[in-house]
Amino acid sequence: MAIKLSTEALPAIAAKARVPGYDRSALSAGILHFGIGNFHRAHQAAYLDDLFSTGRDHDFAIIGTGVTEHDTRIASVLAGQDLLTTLVEQEAHRSDARVTGSMIATIPPEDRAAILDKLADPAIRIVSMTVTEGGYFVNAATGAFDPAHPQIAADGANPADPKTVFGLIAAGLRRRRDAGIAPFTVMSCDNLPHNGAAARNAVVGVAALSDPGFAAWIRQNVAFPNGMVDRITPATGDRERTLLAADFGIEDAWPVFCEDFRQWVLEDNFPAGRPRLEEVGVQFVPDVTPFEMMKIRILNGGHAVIAYPAGLMDIHFVHEAMENPLVAAFLEKIEREEIVPVVPPVPDTDTSAYFALIQRRFANPKIGDTVRRLCLDGSNRQPKFIIPTIADRLDQGLPISGLALESALWCRYCFGTTESGATIAPNDPNWERMTETAAAAKDNPDAWLAMEDIYGAVGRNAVFREAFAGWLNALWRDGTRATLERYLAG
Numbered sequence: 001m002a003i004k005l006s007t008e009a010l011p012a013i014a015a016k017a018r019v020p021g022y023d024r025s026a027l028s029a030g031i032l033h034f035g036i037g038n039f040h041r042a043h044q045a046a047y048l049d050d051l052f053s054t055g056r057d058h059d060f061a062i063i064g065t066g067v068t069e070h071d072t073r074i075a076s077v078l079a080g081q082d083l084l085t086t087l088v089e090q091e092a093h094r095s096d097a098r099v100t101g102s103m104i105a106t107i108p109p110e111d112r113a114a115i116l117d118k119l120a121d122p123a124i125r126i127v128s129m130t131v132t133e134g135g136y137f138v139n140a141a142t143g144a145f146d147p148a149h150p151q152i153a154a155d156g157a158n159p160a161d162p163k164t165v166f167g168l169i170a171a172g173l174r175r176r177r178d179a180g181i182a183p184f185t186v187m188s189c190d191n192l193p194h195n196g197a198a199a200r201n202a203v204v205g206v207a208a209l210s211d212p213g214f215a216a217w218i219r220q221n222v223a224f225p226n227g228m229v230d231r232i233t234p235a236t237g238d239r240e241r242t243l244l245a246a247d248f249g250i251e252d253a254w255p256v257f258c259e260d261f262r263q264w265v266l267e268d269n270f271p272a273g274r275p276r277l278e279e280v281g282v283q284f285v286p287d288v289t290p291f292e293m294m295k296i297r298i299l300n301g302g303h304a305v306i307a308y309p310a311g312l313m314d315i316h317f318v319h320e321a322m323e324n325p326l327v328a329a330f331l332e333k334i335e336r337e338e339i340v341p342v343v344p345p346v347p348d349t350d351t352s353a354y355f356a357l358i359q360r361r362f363a364n365p366k367i368g369d370t371v372r373r374l375c376l377d378g379s380n381r382q383p384k385f386i387i388p389t390i391a392d393r394l395d396q397g398l399p400i401s402g403l404a405l406e407s408a409l410w411c412r413y414c415f416g417t418t419e420s421g422a423t424i425a426p427n428d429p430n431w432e433r434m435t436e437t438a439a440a441a442k443d444n445p446d447a448w449l450a451m452e453d454i455y456g457a458v459g460r461n462a463v464f465r466e467a468f469a470g471w472l473n474a475l476w477r478d479g480t481r482a483t484l485e486r487y488l489a490g
Contacts (some may be wrong), residue, residue, distance in 0.1 A: 002245040002301040002461040005081040005252045010099065016248045017086065019098035021053035024101045030060035030275070032118055032184075033103075034067065034376060036074050039057060041085045041100065042233040044128060048102035052278040057275040059123070065107040065115055065200055067131075067165055075106040077254045086244060089260045090366035096260075097248045111196075112161070112168065119172025120179065124377045125272035127172070128187040129199070131165055134429060135190070136198045136378030137205075145201040145207060156209025166202040173203070173218055174427065184269045185223040191300065192384050193292055196226035196267065225267040228292040230299065233258040234369040259367055261357075265291040290346040294319050296345050298314065298351065299358050300385040305331050307374035308409035312480045314418050315371050322363040326484045331359070333488060334402035342392045372427060378410050379430045383454050404467035405487055411448045412475045413440040419444040419480050442476060445469035 003009050003016075010019045031048075033040060044062075051057055064075060064083075078085070083103045089096050118124060137149045146152065155167030162168045170308045175181055186203065187297045188195035200219070208215035236254055244255045264277070268284040278284055285291070303318075309330060310321035321327045335355050343351050390403045414434040416424050428434050441448035445468055449459035458464055 002249050002251040005086060005099065005250055007084065007269035009084040010084075013099060013250060015097055016250060018097045020049060020101035022055070022058065022101075024104065026058055027052065027061035027102075027104050028059045029063045029104060029118075029121075029123060030057075030124060031062045031126045031128055032115075032124050032272075033062050033064050033128045033130075034071075034168075035132075036064035036066060036071055036078070036103070036106070037130060037259075038236060038256045039229075039231070039233045040064075040130045041103075041191065042087060042256045043229055043231050043262060043264065044086055044130075045085070045100055046098075046262070047264060047277055047280055047282060048275065049098075049100040051275055051277060052102060053198060054279060056279060060126070060275040062103040063105045063107060063118060063124075064103050064355050065118075066109045067163065067168070067273045068109060071109050074254060075108060078103070078106065080253065081093060083305070084252075086255040088240075088244060088248075088255060088257045090257060090364065091260045092364050092366060095247065095366060096251065097244070099250075112163070112386070115168055116171055116175065119168065119184070120175040120181065122176075122181050122199065125184050126187050126270070126274065127169055127184050128189055129165055130189045132377070132380075133190060133192045133384055134377055135165070136192065136202050137164075137166070138198060138201075142456070145198075145205040147205050152206050153209070156205050159207075159210040162206075164206070166206045169203050170207040170214075170218065173222060174207075174214060176400050177214075177217060177221075182272055183218075183222045184355050185272050185274070187225060187227065187266075187270075189229050189241060190205060191225065191296070193296055193388075194226050194289070195292075196224040200224035207281065208411065221267045223271050225269040226288045227261070227267065228265040228288050228295050230259065230263040230295055231258050232364075232367055232369055234367060234373060239368060257368060259285075259361055259364055261361055263295075287348075290344055291349075294343050294346045294349065294351060296385055297339055297389055298355050299361075300381070301339055301389060302331055302335060302355075302358055302362065303374045304378070304381065304386050304410070305334050306415045307371055309480055310371040310408070311375045311413050312409065312419050314420050317361055317365075318369040318371060318374065319365040321371055326481060326488070328359075329435070329488050330402075330484055331362075335407065338393060338398075338400065338402050339389055342389060342396070342398070353475060375428060376427050378414070379428050379434060379454060382407070382410060383456075387455060387458050391456075394458065394461050396465060399472075400464055401467055402487065404464060405471040405483070407448075407468055408445075408475055409480070410440055411438050411445075411472055412480070415442065441472065445472045448472070 155162040188199040264282045415438040416435045
């Protein structure tokens with residue numbers, strides 16, 4: 001019978017999985033984190049758990065919070081197991097379980113007064129976040145912060161009662177400034193280019209709506225280091241809970257399964273102090289830009305490449321997509337011919353070898369990552385992961401046939417049915433808009449590229465428009481498999 005996860009049960013669980021090698025009661029909080037979902041618990045929380053096990057920096061434990069109902073649900077579940085998480089790290093031929101204990105408290109998202117009090121606490125030296133790529137209120141076409149977004153406008157009109165992450169951070173910084181307390185560092189752990197700069201633009205932007213002088217103070221006095229984060233971490237469901245109980249004898253209401261690989265590259269800009277994460281594998285660099293561009297374009301761009309053909313062909317798991325000869329060859333051809341060649345050099349890194357590593361990671365059968373997850377939120381992900389590569393290639397006069405086909409596959413997916421005729425459940429925050437536009441594009445491909453907030457100048461480029469229209473027409477005429485075969489045949 002499986003052992004229910006709890007502090008009391010850790011001695012018994014230690015026979016089945018690695019457990020925290022430190023006294024959790026001796027930890028104190030130094031980090032307030034927004035967004036306590038699977039990726040945070042597989043990445044930042046796991047690195048800190050490793051660090052605490054070395055005996056270092058026990059004053060940098062995590063308090064978790066958020067602003068969504070999802071955060072509320074996770075916090076409630078974690079509270080029932082003493083804020084412990086079972087993390088199952090998987091390679092193709094092995095799986096290892098560990099219990100992490102670096103989170104020591106949570107604050108309910110609805111208790112904004114308590115969040116603001118904690119933001120003003122001098123012990124909190126880092127405020128971190130995983131709020132998804134689409135959570136930064138960025139105009140996809142311009143890359144600029146959007147102060148007119150209704151949620152941001154509401155915080156700007158009510159700065160003392162904010163409801164967004166960035167409004168809360170701004171209000172917390174104001175309290176610290178007014179009390180003479182040094183500002184905390186704001187550390188984004190989200191998967192988007194220049195995530196620190198995006199966080200800074202959002203915090204400064206919301207503050208400027210009510211107090212431009214305070215906004216200038218934030219820009220001058222608060223650190224927002226950029227970082228590159230990487231670990232494939234699928235969603236948790238009954239499959240994962242059942243596997244954990246069967247394979248390791250642990251009952252965890254919200255375990256996290258992930259790959260064994262992980263990477264974190266950070267700019268070393270923490271004026272208020274930081275944990276010594278370099279002791280457990282975090283790489284601190286003066287400029288993270290080359291690393292994040294490599295990861296976002298090769299890995300995340302690669303996910304987009306395999307997602308939509310696999311989704312249209314009713315393939316469920318990512319490793320099954322990699323087992324499909326057409327999908328695997330499609331990924332290989334686009335990466336080798338169109339994506340990797342325009343990724344700028346990365347210090348001490350062979351980008352071709354990095355892509356080969358990505359292929360092995362995608363093919364890992366243990367992860368159970370779903371194609372549907374990769375297809376999620378294309379309206380936010382495509383402008384970050386795919387369209388910049390298209391823009392670079394167009395600027396250099398290079399071919400974009402494969403990337404145009406990727407865009408056409410995304411459009412065809414957003415029509416809302418697979419090749420078999422199965423209905424695709426809504427899979428984008430803007431799903432209604434995407435399906436309506438994809439329907440219009442069936443007869444007029446330019447309708448899709450006219451989404452200025454997504455495609456910008458790329459959508460107006462005659463070369464790209466022609467290539468996109470040709471592939472979209474082929475998909476509707478011949479189907480996904482035949483169109484992929486035509487592309488692969490050259």
